[in-house]
Every structure is written in C-alpha cells, then in structure tokens.
Amino acid sequence: MSQDFRLDNIGMVNRNKKISFTFNGKKYFGYEGDTIASALIANGVHLVGRSFKYHRPRGFFGVGVDEPYAILQLERNNERDPNIRATEQEIFEGLEVKSVNCWPSVNFDIGAINNFLKMFFPAGFYYKTFMWPPSFWYKIYEPFIRMAAGFGEASIKHDKERYEHKYEYCDLLITGSGPSGLASAYAAAKNGARVILAEDKPRYGGSLLTSDVNIGNQTGAEWSEKIITELKSMSNVIVKNRSQVFGYYDHNMLVMSERISDHLPKTQKYMPKQRLWYIRAKEVLISSGSIERPLVFGNNDTPGVMLSSAAKEYMKVYGVLVGKKPLIFTNNDSGYETAIEFKKNGVNPLILDTRKEPFSDIITEAKNLGIEIKFSHVVVAAKGYKKVKSADIAKISDNKKDLSNIENIECDCICVSGFWTPSIHLASQSGNKSEFNEKIDAFIPKKSKQKENTIGSANGKFTLEETINEAFDKGYEVSNKITENNNKVSIPTVVEKKSSEHDKFWCVPLPKGKSYKRFLDFQNDVAVTDIELALREGFRSIEHVKRYTTLGMATDQGKTSNLNGLQLVSDIENKVVPQVGHTTFRPPYTPVSIGVIVGREVGKHSKPTRKSPMHEWHEKNNAVFVDAGVWLRPRYYKQGNETLFEASKREAKNVRKNVGICDVTTLGKIDVKGPDAAEFLNRVYTNAWLKLPVGKARYGVMLREDGIVMDDGTTTRISENHYHMTTTTAQAANVLSHLEYYLQLVWPELNVNVVSTTEQWAGAAIAGPNSRALLMKLFPNSDVSNEGLPFMGYKEGDLFGTPAKIYRISFSGELAYEVNVESDYGNFMWEKIIEVGKEFQIQPYGTEALSTLRIEMGHVAGSELDGRTIPHDASLEGLVSKKKDFIGKRSLSRSAFTKPDREKIVGVVPLDKTTSIPEGSYIVKDPKAKLPNPKLGHVSASCWSVEYDNPFSLAIIKDGKNMIGQKLFAMSPLKNKTIPVEIVSSHYVDPEGKRVRA
Amino acid sequence: MLYIFCPHCGSRSQNEFAYGGDATVKRPELNKEISDQEWNNFVYLRKSPRGKHLELWHHISGCRQWIKVERDTSTHEIFKTYRADELTE
Ligand SMILES: [Zn+2]
Numbered sequence A: 001m002s003q004d005f006r007l008d009n010i011g012m013v014n015r016n017k018k019i020s021f022t023f024n025g026k027k028y029f030g031y032e033g034d035t036i037a038s039a040l041i042a043n044g045v046h047l048v049g050r051s052f053k054y055h056r057p058r059g060f061f062g063v064g065v066d067e068p069y070a071i072l073q074l075e076r077n078n079e080r081d082p083n084i085r086a087t088e089q090e091i092f093e094g095l096e097v098k099s100v101n102c103w104p105s106v107n108f109d110i111g112a113i114n115n116f117l118k119m120f121f122p123a124g125f126y127y128k129t130f131m132w133p134p135s136f137w138y139k140i141y142e143p144f145i146r147m148a149a150g151f152g153e154a155s156i157k158h159d160k161e162r163y164e165h166k167y168e169y170c171d172l173l174i175t176g177s178g179p180s181g182l183a184s185a186y187a188a189a190k191n192g193a194r195v196i197l198a199e200d201k202p203r204y205g206g207s208l209l210t211s212d213v214n215i216g217n218q219t220g221a222e223w224s225e226k227i228i229t230e231l232k233s234m235s236n237v238i239v240k241n242r243s244q245v246f247g248y249y250d251h252n253m254l255v256m257s258e259r260i261s262d263h264l265p266k267t268q269k270y271m272p273k274q275r276l277w278y279i280r281a282k283e284v285l286i287s288s289g290s291i292e293r294p295l296v297f298g299n300n301d302t303p304g305v306m307l308s309s310a311a312k313e314y315m316k317v318y319g320v321l322v323g324k325k326p327l328i329f330t331n332n333d334s335g336y337e338t339a340i341e342f343k344k345n346g347v348n349p350l351i352l353d354t355r356k357e358p359f360s361d362i363i364t365e366a367k368n369l370g371i372e373i374k375f376s377h378v379v380v381a382a383k384g385y386k387k388v389k390s391a392d393i394a395k396i397s398d399n400k401k402d403l404s405n406i407e408n409i410e411c412d413c414i415c416v417s418g419f420w421t422p423s424i425h426l427a428s429q430s431g432n433k434s435e436f437n438e439k440i441d442a443f444i445p446k447k448s449k450q451k452e453n454t455i456g457s458a459n460g461k462f463t464l465e466e467t468i469n470e471a472f473d474k475g476y477e478v479s480n481k482i483t484e485n486n487n488k489v490s491i492p493t494v495v496e497k498k499s500s501e502h503d504k505f506w507c508v509p510l511p512k513g514k515s516y517k518r519f520l521d522f523q524n525d526v527a528v529t530d531i532e533l534a535l536r537e538g539f540r541s542i543e544h545v546k547r548y549t550t551l552g553m554a555t556d557q558g559k560t561s562n563l564n565g566l567q568l569v570s571d572i573e574n575k576v577v578p579q580v581g582h583t584t585f586r587p588p589y590t591p592v593s594i595g596v597i598v599g600r601e602v603g604k605h606s607k608p609t610r611k612s613p614m615h616e617w618h619e620k621n622n623a624v625f626v627d628a629g630v631w632l633r634p635r636y637y638k639q640g641n642e643t644l645f646e647a648s649k650r651e652a653k654n655v656r657k658n659v660g661i662c663d664v665t666t667l668g669k670i671d672v673k674g675p676d677a678a679e680f681l682n683r684v685y686t687n688a689w690l691k692l693p694v695g696k697a698r699y700g701v702m703l704r705e706d707g708i709v710m711d712d713g714t715t716t717r718i719s720e721n722h723y724h725m726t727t728t729t730a731q732a733a734n735v736l737s738h739l740e741y742y743l744q745l746v747w748p749e750l751n752v753n754v755v756s757t758t759e760q761w762a763g764a765a766i767a768g769p770n771s772r773a774l775l776m777k778l779f780p781n782s783d784v785s786n787e788g789l790p791f792m793g794y795k796e797g798d799l800f801g802t803p804a805k806i807y808r809i810s811f812s813g814e815l816a817y818e819v820n821v822e823s824d825y826g827n828f829m830w831e832k833i834i835e836v837g838k839e840f841q842i843q844p845y846g847t848e849a850l851s852t853l854r855i856e857m858g859h860v861a862g863s864e865l866d867g868r869t870i871p872h873d874a875s876l877e878g879l880v881s882k883k884k885d886f887i888g889k890r891s892l893s894r895s896a897f898t899k900p901d902r903e904k905i906v907g908v909v910p911l912d913k914t915t916s917i918p919e920g921s922y923i924v925k926d927p928k929a930k931l932p933n934p935k936l937g938h939v940s941a942s943c944w945s946v947e948y949d950n951p952f953s954l955a956i957i958k959d960g961k962n963m964i965g966q967k968l969f970a971m972s973p974l975k976n977k978t979i980p981v982e983i984v985s986s987h988y989v990d991p992e993g994k995r996v997r998a
Numbered sequence B: 001m002l003y004i005f006c007p008h009c010g011s012r013s014q015n016e017f018a019y020g021g022d023a024t025v026k027r028p029e030l031n032k033e034i035s036d037q038e039w040n041n042f043v044y045l046r047k048s049p050r051g052k053h054l055e056l057w058h059h060i061s062g063c064r065q066w067i068k069v070e071r072d073t074s075t076h077e078i079f080k081t082y083r084a085d086e087l088t089e
Helices: A036-042 A110-116 A125-129 A135-148 A179-190 A220-233 A308-318 A334-344 A361-368 A425-429 A464-483 A528-536 A542-549 A562-572 A594-598 A615-620 A644-657 A677-684 A732-746 A771-778 A823-840 A847-857 A889-893 B036-044
Strands: A014-023 A026-032 A071-076 A079-085 A095-099 A163-175 A195-198 A237-240 A243-249 A253-259 A274-286 A290-292 A305-307 A326-330 A350-353 A372-375 A377-383 A390-396 A403-410 A413-417 A420-422 A435-437 A442-444 A452-454 A519-521 A623-628 A631-637 A659-663 A668-673 A697-703 A709-719 A722-727 A753-756 A761-767 A794-799 A802-807 A816-822 A842-844 A904-910 A922-924 A937-945 A950-957 A967-972 A977-984 B003-006 B010-013 B018-022 B052-058 B066-072 B078-083
Touching: A014 A036, A026 A036, A036 A308, A163 A179, A163 A464, A163 A594, A179 A195, A179 A220, A179 A274, A179 A464, A195 A243, A220 A237, A243 A274, A243 A425, A274 A425, A274 A464, A274 A594, A290 A308, A305 A308, A308 A326, A308 A334, A308 A413, A326 A334, A326 A377, A334 A350, A334 A361, A334 A413, A350 A377, A361 A372, A377 A403, A377 A413, A420 A442, A425 A452, A519 A528, A519 A562, A528 A542, A528 A562, A542 A562, A615 A623, A615 A631, A615 A823, A631 A644, A631 A842, A631 A847, A644 A659, A644 A842, A644 A847, A659 A823, A659 A847, A668 A677, A668 A732, A677 A697, A677 A722, A677 A732, A697 A889, A709 A732, A709 A794, A722 A732, A732 A753, A732 B052, A732 B066, A761 A771, A761 A823, A771 A816, A771 A823, A794 A816, A802 A823, A816 A823, A823 A842, A847 A937, A847 A950, A889 B036, B003 B078
Parallel strands: A014 A095, A163 A195, A163 A274, A195 A237, A274 A452, A305 A413, A326 A350, A326 A413, A350 A372, A659 A842
Antiparallel strands: A014 A026, A071 A079, A071 A095, A243 A253, A253 A274, A290 A420, A377 A390, A390 A403, A435 A442, A623 A631, A659 A761, A668 A722, A668 A753, A697 A709, A709 A722, A761 A816, A794 A802, A802 A816, A904 A950, A904 A977, A922 A937, A922 A967, A937 A950, A967 A977, B003 B010, B018 B052, B052 B066, B066 B078
C-alpha cells in the first residue's frame, strides 16, 4: 500500500530504510524513525480503536505521551504487550500490533451499541446500573463489562524479556530535552556539575524540532543538535533518550524507565528490553514542557480531530500529513503555526479563530501566505463516523453564548488548539502545591518542597526568549550551589515571532435542538453532560466528581482533560478554577510495565537460595529438598519408589535403632564475646547463665518484652569470655538484631560483642544409640565416653586432620552429638562420617524424620513457638528463673498469662490408632455442638510415631495439664474430618529423658 | 525512598535500613518493681505523632548499628541523626 499522506521533502525519518509491519493483520510500510501512529497516518489509516465506554471509533489525538486514544497491543514471538501508545512505539521490521477494546473488529464493533444505549451509561453508571440484583454482578454484569472494556489483554505466560534496575547519583537531573532542558543542562554541565538529561522521545530538542525559531543564528533543530552533541561528549553528563522520568519520590529520589530495545526487532542476548533507573539527585530541574489543550465541541472525539501541535509535529518530524483538507480551530496563535506548515507543504487550511480581531506577527504572516481565516468562528460539531468528513461551523457572538450562520464545510481533519497546559506532574508529585495562573489559565508550580525547580513552558514560560534566559540562569545557579565553579556561559540571542493573547473561551455551546456529545476525557469517555449530571446529583469536591465520572482516571491520567474538566466545574458552580482546586497527581506519569518494576528479581533471582556445603552430596543421594526460609534442606532421601511417608519413617526408625546423620548447617549461629557475656546471656535468656562452666552447653529460651517466646536453642561456653549461641533457622536474623538492640541501646555499659557465624560452620547431627561408638571411631584421640563428654558437654576434636567442635546435644531425644567444622571442610566431614558410619548402619535423615523424632519426644519447635505462646504453654516453665530478671519477665505475671486454665502443650493420639490428625485441627469436647463450636485449642504438629507405630500429634489446649487422659475430638473442617482422640502427655517417648544421658 | 544519614557510614538509601519504632521509649530498669500499668505502657503504648518524631533505625545491611533519626512523619524531612550512644536534643 502506498503512503499517500507522506511528504517528500520534510521530516527526520530515514527514507533509505523502509520497514514493514502489520496492523490488525494487514501489512503496511513506513520508514525507520516512524512511530506506529506516523506510519499509519502516512498510509491514511486513522481508525485504530474503540472508546472505553461507548465504543465510538478512535483515531489519533496527539503525538506523544498525551495520547488518549491510540492504545494498541503489540504481539511478538507469541508474547503480548498491552497498553502500547501508538504515538510512542517506534516501528521495526515485522512488528505486529492490533487494536484493543473492540470485538469482533475495529470496523464492526458490537459494543458500539452502547453508544445508542447511552442513557444507560451516564456518570456513575457502574454504581447505578449494575447494583441490583447482587447475584447478577458476578455472573452477568462483570463478565460483560470485562469483555467489552479494557486496554488490551495481558499475557499469562512468563515474560522472557530481560529487565534491569540501575542506581545512579547526580548533582542535577533534568527531565526533558526541550529548549529549557538543553539550555540548563549545558549551563550546569559547563559549570562542572554531574548532570543527567532525560528525554522520553527518541529525538532530543522537544519543541525546537517543530518551531520556527532562531537561537544564536541557528535554527532550533540545529542548535539542539549542537548542544546535545557537546553534552554527549562530556564525561560529567549522562544523556538518555527514550527515557521517561515518571515518579518523584522522597528525598529527591526520581525513577525513570528507559526503553532500551522496545524499538528493535529482536533483542540481542543479554540486552535488556527496559531499564529502571533509581536516581538520587542533589537538585532537579523539571523541564517537562507543556501539552496543548483541546477545544470542546460536538463529536470532538471523531477520528481526524487532533491537537494542532500534533499535526505540526507529524509534518515536521515524520513528514506526514494528517489530512489534505485541514480545518484549524484555535483560540490562540499556536494554530497558525500549524496552518502555515500545511500551507508550506502545499495544503490549503482554513483557520477558525474564536477571537474577534487579534493581531500578531504570525497572524500577519498567515494572512500574507493567503491562508483563509474566519475570526469569531467556532466548530459546532464534527461530522462523519469513522473519520471526519465535514464540520458544522458557526459565527459566535461576542459574549460567546450565541451561534449564528451555521454552515457545513468539507474537511478531513480538525486541528484544535485551546492553548497550553504546563506538565506539572513531577513537581506536584514532589509535594509542590501548584497555583493557578490567570494569564495562561493553568496551574504552575509554586514553592518547592524538595530540591526542585520547574523551568520553561512547564513553568508557564511560553516564549522561547523567556525560556532560554530562565534555563541558562537556573542551570548555572543550581549547579553553582554544588560545584562553586562560578563558570558561567553566555546566553545566545533568540529570534522568534511575537504572539498575541489567547482567548479564554474553550467550550462551544450546543446549537438549539442539538445534543451532540462534547467530550472532555477522551480515554474514559467523559462528556460535558456527565460532569453536569454529577454536579446536579450533589457532588461538589473535585476529587469526588473525578471518581464519580472517572474524569482523568484513565491511563493517560487526564493529560488533555484535567483542566477542561476543572474549567467546566468552575463555570457551572460560578467559581474560579483555583476555588475548585485540582486533583492530585500521582506516579507514574505514564504507564510503566510491570516487568521493569520487577527487574531481575524474578524466579530464582527474587530471593537468594542458600545451600549448605553438603548440598551436592544430598543431591547425589536423591535428597528431595524443602524450602526452610531461604535455605534448601533435604526433606528426605528417596530410596527406590518410596513415598515421603515411607522414607521419613525409615529414616526416623533408623535413628531410634542405629544411628542417623542430619545436616544442621542452617541453624543460626552467633558468637557472643566479651567480659560481660555471661551477664548479657543471663538477661537475654529466661534461665540462669552465670554459673555455666567452660566446656558446657545449656538450652535456653528467650522472650520478647511481651512475654511471648521468641526463640530457643543451645548456647555453649567455649572459653571464659566466648559463647557460641545457636538459634532456630527461621529466627537467626531477628535474634541477631534483637541482641544488637539491647547491647547498643538498652545496656550499652555491657562489654559484649555479637557477630553472626552461621556461614562459618558446617554442622552434622549424629543421633541414635550407635552414635557414641561411631564418634569414638571418628575421634580416636578424644575421650568421648559418657564421662569424658557427658550430656550437654562440649569439646574440640581432630577429625582426620580437620579441627572440629563436638557438642553433646540432642533434638531427636536420642543419644546424639553435633559436629561442626569450618564450612569449607563440611563436605569432607560429612563423607567421612558416612564412610566410617557404614558399620553402624548410618543413614542420612531429612527434616521430615527430624520432625517425627522431635514431635514424639515432645520437643517444641516453630509450630509451637508461633508468636502466641509463653514458656508455660510450651511446657518450658521449668526454664523460667524466679530469682533473676530477664527480657520479658515482667509480662509473665500478667493475669492472662497466669490464669489457672492457661493453654498448655499436650500429646494427642487417635483412639483407632490409625487415623492421622491433620495439622491445624481444632480440639473440641462435642463434635456436634452448635456452631461456632467452642474450641479448646489446636493441633500444632503431627507425625507417625515410629516408636509406637501409630499417629501422634502435639496440641496446645486450654487447661492442658488437667486434660491428660480425656477423650476428646479433633475436628478439621478443612479436611472434613472428625477424629475421636485421647489426650496424653506431650512427652510420648522416653519421658524421663534417659536416652540422651545414656 | 528515604535517604538516611548513618553517623557511622554516611548517607544511604532506606532499603539498607530496618525501621525500629519510637526511640523515646525507655526500658524500665532490671529488677525494679513497677506496676502493671507502667509495664503495659512500656510494652504496648507508642506515640505516633504527626510531625517531628525521634525514631530508631537499624543499619541492617550496613554497619549493623542502631541509630536515632529525627524525622517529620508527614513530610519525611530528616532533621538530624544520632548514634545510639549520643544524647539527643
Ligand atoms: Zn551505618
């Protein structure tokens, strides 16, 4: 298909590189440097979508971030990318895009019936229409709304693209490379500041690329090219295009999304698609420019109605005509620049100017070029359904209330200009309360909250001379605060045409007997009548009007609609805009992909995976792993076709009968050192620590100040002033912070230091009746007899040349030891123990068997110490000292913790000795009691007792100590089970603890 | 994201720190007899002022020191930071 609307001698696209792409399955051609919008317009395509609510035809309205209509879905390599703005996405060979929000096709859209049912879709229609009956919501209303609405369809597949994050620091961040951005960057960079200049478009220069001006005897485009080339060559400057600064956060942290390869057909291996920059800037200059405001008239959403500045940019940057019979509708001089550009390219425009008799250089120039101008004229309504075919125009009275001489004239596009709205979003996000400027009928930033200044047209400076002077001054001033170099560059002279004042008129009244829809928000289909209705229904606050009508709440964040909405509300309420106030701007300024926010933190990269030094051995020996925090621990070692249940039973049995070995490297380990270490432990733990001799370990429980158990573990006195503390795997980090808190803030007088040694030691638990015999073979030179190394004893040993630490401690309830060696020797230790242990029938056991062993012994773990239990509840009250004070002690005497029927841990056995009790089951007296059935407590952990070969559980129940022997019920509504049970002691196996001392 | 000046390390991003709550709370001395109410106030009651507040932060991914930060809870302005052992004004 030929590019009928492409101009020959104008534009910045690369004519030597033709690119093909498909839109809704049809193939089109454009040039390198085209956006989807410019390439489609070059091909005469203006119908690209359907509107959100009424499904009215949608074309192109803008040329950049402000675009409310042309939201497309990009598809490549079977992946979908929804919410792509056609005005920003550059084309590449093989690009496939399609329309969204229309079904079955953009030309024939079933949802357009909404347009004829529009009495059902007024403001607040979701709230009103779809409320009753409630049962209809899920089944009928919501699916219908979902199918008919939305901006594309997200892919449910894993996104294979690569996204990155980057942190950067600079003296000065400048957001936007228009005249003010370039000038201030240049002034600051020359003054030695470290500058980042960010531009959201591919080309630098902003309005300089399209305006007819002269800076330092060069055209705007030439000057911007010169400045950007010099900035790029400077080592203290980072210049980034296709990069949108979308969020201004606390302490001058700004976030920018860089589109690195969105415009390329295929990304190279390791090349990211997008990159998120976290920029901490000492100072920020917001030079984000301004966006043209629409004029409001009947059917002003028809494809072919667009911003006049967009029409000009399509010509000057892309060499594309948006129409061949253009109508320019303006209330200021900007429309004339577009008209002149049309004329220069051989197209005759007609200008309708709402003003009566304005005079300025540019109006004179238009007249001299022979352009037809009708003053005091307006567009009443656009005509044509899928594309503008003509317009009803009229003369408007001086008071702007009455229309006369309505006539229909032919045209194929209507370029509107309702003056300019500064883009104050970033300033507003930083906390800057903006103020309304009567001169430009728009808000501009007021007083900086953070280290930020807004310059150029974003600050309401609409002449180039003002802009350039302000930018050079600010660039110098701000940079000099940081560098103090006093290096000021000279400001170039600026030549531009003088403009006349704009007309405050912006909304064309309806002619008698007509009810054209006049749209304010083009993306959310909010029309003048919707605002009027909201106000009639009593909504007053602009924040409420916004939410009720959804004005400015679409993905374009109301870039083209906010001010007109405010104007309308203030007109109806007979107020001025500042009295109405404006709604809050929130990040992101433009939609940002979820992928770039997540960055590289996907899959296994979302958190570290910690592996013990013996991990490879476990893998080779068929370990099935389980996540324990960030650690991977063997859950069981599978033999043949064993199930988890079978394997864990085998492993646990072998510990009870022979000897087992378990990787306990993951336990938290903390070195506690210093002359006051004993005193510190005495305050941290509930039991007494002052008299623990060197070479002995002790089990300890620590509480939070509220009396709840925080953690438990053994701590060993290695030497006079050196203790080795162990914590549970899960609480290791919290316990360290807890200890540091008390040492640094509460008891700084204690001379103690703590440091984590978790990663320094590899640990193996050797448990079972054969463990001592095995230990004797492992450490032939050490006395590990019951006398030489008694229960809770500690000694150092030599493991085939490797220094080892031997602790006689037990979690399994069997005779057991823990051997620690430096991490690098962990695998050596493990393999040696396995090798030597063969004759003692050693088998490795995983966390599942470990659980079984501790549950049937009644040893508590995380499932009992769950942040709700005090020592008494876990039967640890014997470890609570009555003599000394410790963290959390005072809480234990509170009435709720001392009441006689306080919860306590018990054992639970099913009466039939076969039915396993699901963890989390409730213990109740009467399974048939009226709901809610009063519960006595819950089952915290369940196992299959290998000692007695029947199910056994631990539960924490009310008045537990007096419940032993009672017949109750375990109910699991989740599993729909009710199991008759007997309450027994939690110490199910070896209640006297003979084995560990054997 | 806040930018917090650690007296030991310099200015660092918030994501290196863990929040530690009200820094004006004083733990009752060990072995001191106190009423239920006093203990309750210490364990559970915290001021949550709008405006200037002295709070604890733990430089958990840095020097592992607890520091005191004087911050405006509504604007996030940080006025001053102190070492754990420094007297606050
Ligand atoms: Zn620090």
